[in-house]
Amino acid sequence: MTLLHKLMTKTNARLLFGSCLRSETGSSFAINFETPQFEYANQTKENFNLGMNQQIEDMIIKTPQQYLWTYKRFKRQPSGSELYLDERRSREKKERRALSK
Numbered sequence: 001m002t003l004l005h006k007l008m009t010k011t012n013a014r015l016l017f018g019s020c021l022r023s024e025t026g027s028s029f030a031i032n033f034e035t036p037q038f039e040y041a042n043q044t045k046e047n048f049n050l051g052m053n054q055q056i057e058d059m060i061i062k063t064p065q066q067y068l069w070t071y072k073r074f075k076r077q078p079s080g081s082e083l084y085l086d087e088r089r090s091r092e093k094k095e096r097r098a099l100s101k
Helices: 003-011 045-062 085-100
Strands: 017-022 029-034
Touching: 003 045, 017 045
Parallel strands: none
Antiparallel strands: 017 029
């Protein structure tokens, strides 16, 4: 990934990391921002990405249950089939059971 490094190099913008964590009751969210724990100015893209990935990993380790572990960008295939159809059906079945209680 090079886009963020290029933007930082061109603009000298301040880098922040953010997360949005659901409360235990599920009724609200906490939005958190963190400053980088690594030197990001004047870094090679490799070192920048290493530092960025490490900080993201550290954030995930704090609350791994809230990390979005799947990325469904290509959920629908060109053929029209759905990659995650079984997962969706299972989720819908659980939701129906919860509503019927």
